[in-house]
Amino acid sequence: MWRTLIKSIREYKKPSILAPVYVTVEVIIECLIPYIMALLVNQIKAGCSLGVVLRYGLVLLVLASLSLNFGRLSGKAAATSASGFARNLRKDLFSSIQSFSFENIDRFSSSSLVTRLTTDVTNVQNAFMMLIRVAIRSPLMLIFAVVMSFIMGGKLALIFVVVIPMLGIGLFFIIRKAFPIFKRVFRKYDALNSSIQENVQGIRVVKSFVREDYEKQKFGVAAEELRQEFTKAEKILAFNGPMMQFCLYINMVFILTFGAYTIATTGGLNFNVGQLSSLMIYSFQTLMSLMMLSMVFVMVTIADESGRRIIEVLSEQSSLTSPEHPVFDVTDGSIDFDQVSFRYSEKAERMALSNIDLHIRSGETIGILGTTGSSKTSLVQLIPRLYDTTSGIVRVGGRNVQEYDLASLRNQVSVVLQNNLLFSGTIAENLRWGNPDASDADLQQACVFAQADDFIRSFPQGYETRIEQGGTNVSGGQKQRLCIARALLKQPRILILDDSTSAVDTHTDAKIRKALKDYLPETTKIIIAQRVASVMDADRIVLMDKGGISAIGTHEQLLQTNAIYREIFESQNKAGEQE
């Protein structure tokens, strides 16, 4: 898994390699210091001159500052490479998502993508930093400290043969027992949090049904369950500290007793007080590194899941790409559906569209009506090739849409999506999404057509008014009109309005349609609507039902021949449909 991820290190290769190198040097020096200390202690004990003490002191001083600097360098290098690695991962994830087709986007929920770009990347970043620093440092430290112990303590160091496996096995069992519990607990924790979220969002429901106490009780039960599980896991982890102490204590008692014995019996020839003191330091270092190593293991395991989720996005191939020799020009706005069938995924049982045959002339205005779920949106999404057909061919300007360069096709076929969105930024900035080079006059022109100019001008800052995230500071109808203007700025050959005026009053709606008709006569216009009034004056009206076309004709024709159309028309007319 890491092999795929570390491809994103790129320009941070150098610090990524340097960090472990620096760490290695740091560890070697750090292990030398107690050794030289032991020599110094013995010198002092032997009653050496002050000069000797100073000389040793100087050597130690140099070593300590070297160690400090290498530690500093490795810390910096590790921080740079890990943060840089994370930066590149985010960048790669983001670009990968940008290449997604609609089909790919449908597969991932947007909140899961956000988590992958934030929490998951942070987990991998932390694990990576551990890997290039602590994961190098701890084993090295372990080895050096043990080797030095044998050099200094000889047979005394054999105690490590007992203690290290003891601690190792202990840690192994603790992790093995605690880890699955933690995994389970964190899932429960997530569940608890999402139920709190539900509660916060639905607080009006809770309060209007007077269910506060019920919710509290429900929460209490869940929180108690969580506590029990967490406690179970933490109790196991709580063995860590005492176990470490136990091993350390055994070491100390052993070394003190047998060290003293050795010194006493050999008269301090093979082993002396200085060595005794250093040996104690080494034993601490050894056990500490073992402990750190177990932490690295835990971190990397946690990051494993995150890494897997990141790779899932990175390796997702866009299901739609431009052909090798694309056509860039769309000659006219004619559209042809030839025996088109479509389903959203291979697993879907039902076809969203089946056997559609529809031919639209350039410049024609087509209205589409149908109940929710009759696949109106699916139909129009095939035109700018937001999805590929499952069978059959969609042609624009007489050519199969798959022959076009994607960007060129989508610039010529402008869709105002049902869930239209504005982004944080000024109105002008939002409009220029349609055409980055549009002049102020162009913007205004498009807004006049979309009946948006008036209300924009009524804002104190006009076209420079800031839109908040999600467009929350303009009303639904205003948002829809801005979205239409944005789409018009593309100057497309084909304009598709997918239920884009549902929040606009009938009067303004009619004005928009009139402007489109008068000023954009050559543009093919496809209008999906709930209201008959919105499509009444179209050249032809397509009535859709359950993924197929049930009738086509003008308003008058349909009124005479189609019962459903008549029913819709009458129900709306009677009610004076107003939305």
Add this chain to the structure above:
Amino acid sequence: MKPKTPYQKGTLRRLFRMLFSFYPVALPLIILCIVLSAIVSAIPSVFTQNIIAVLEQNAGEGWSVIGPQVLRLTSLLAVLYVFSLILSFIYTRATAVLSQSALKKLRENLFQHMQDLPIKYFDTHAHGDIMSHYTNDIDTLRQLISQSMPQLLSSGIMVLTLFAIMLYYSVWMALVVLFGVSFMLLLVKKIGGNSAKYFMRQQQALGKTEGYIEEMMAGQKVIKVFCHEDEAKSDFDEVNDALFRDSEQANTFANILPPVIMNVGNLIYVMVAMAGGAFLLSKTHNLSISGLAFSISIVVPFLNMTRQFSGNINQVSQQLNAVIMGLAGASRMFALLDEKQEDDNGSVTLVYVTEQDGALRESEERTKIWAWKQPQTDGTVRYTRLSGDVRLQNVDFGYEQDKAVLHDVSLFAEPGQKVAFVGATGAGKTTITNLLNRFYDIADGKIRYDGININKIRKSDLRRAIGMVLQDTNLFTGTVLENIRYGRLDATDEECIAAAKLAGADSFVTRLPEGYETPLTGNGSNLSQGQRQLIAIARAAVADPPVMILDEATSSIDTRTEAIVQRGMDALMKDRTVFVIAHRLSTVQNSDVIMVLENGRIIERGSHAHLIAEGGKYYQLYTGAFELE
């Protein structure tokens, strides 16, 4: 945005007080254990000194002389170790158990307090911010309570004990250590301070990046349609690079701190060794509590103690970020706990009654009749039959003190009447319904329910008497049946299904894979918006309240389906006082009275026919000559 200190003053003290109140006995015991254990961990140096002293004094003697003395010392040490192990075993375990149960109590306190906060709190705080109390704040507290605090206490006591032992052996050398350590603390303050600063910045940068990503992910389809991928990428690079820079700095300082401390520790170690050597060789007179003279048996344990000393300071410094973040978390949590709860001084309650000879008698059992139970000043109780008569008299209201939303609104709804509100967004339609069940309290005027001022009615009883179906349907994790039963917890399965049939939800529910037992998750994300609304209507039907508020309850159901549901709705509304808010005029036109609202005032009122005949605003809306936003 960010205040200079990320947490309120006094937070630590308040947190302690809270923890002590949770565990008045256990917590002091744990603290005692930690303190004792820390002291015991510091003591071995004394034994090292003694053993080396024995070796020194008896140099040249055989093991037969030295042995018993050493063994006596080491076995004493072993006993001490066993004692220390027992202590640390107890306190680590107890800390684990106690901190988890403390966290549970904190969570519960938060949740219980939150449940009783007024709607205003939820309207004025972003839901993401409320949630972060349960996720981020509790998580930082977990770190603080279960790790940082015990660690700080233990290390602090250890450092003090070690210093005392040092003084015991040699004041001069202890001063050398003290000198070195003050230098070390200076470095910790500088580097640690920077580290904390950049960690906070990193946190902010992360928030900003997350915000950007959220917006872009939500608008991904629009980006595709406008071929805006490259611009999105380059904008992302900007926030991403900023995050990288802060993250690099924060981690650099955090990474540098331990090697700096450990090596400054090494330097102090060298300094102590040299000073010790110098003292020994120059035969300086030792000043100490123990009165011991300088000898190698003092220098060696001193060296080990120096190491322990810096090791502990390192441990403390590792916890600095966690402590600051934990206190910031606690501070935010306390802010929520300090929010004022909904006050409820109502004394009038809702009870079941039976009617005998025109007199109402309170009943323990569920009867068909509800009554308001009003305690009188003379100690008697008056029962008023609940009928659903609602009157507003000259009501003024504003969400903020000086911004009035409703002006002098008066209206009445007689039992069984259907009253509709029509008007633009912000005209005050939903606001009126918010006042009826006291989600908000009015500024001036009176609202009466069956002749009783609603301020006198206990809130929970008032709300039980008013059902609500809202535009944004909120369903809860659980089965369809459980969601319907939410309306009345003791409703039988049959009653729930009957309600679903009434609401017109039965036909689609029975077609779901597991029918009424189909689990719903993520606010019923596996259902369409229209289907969710039908379940919400069924939920209200089970509750069977005498007054019902339908706020855009059918807005997401298309007109044809609405016509089908209409029958159910009519059945639901029969014999009930109903307030309807709808954008679609078709939904409201058969109401008994229609109120047209504009800027918080009722400008027209009357039946559909009456208003059409009047030719005012309603007429304009109806004919499509006027825009509703």
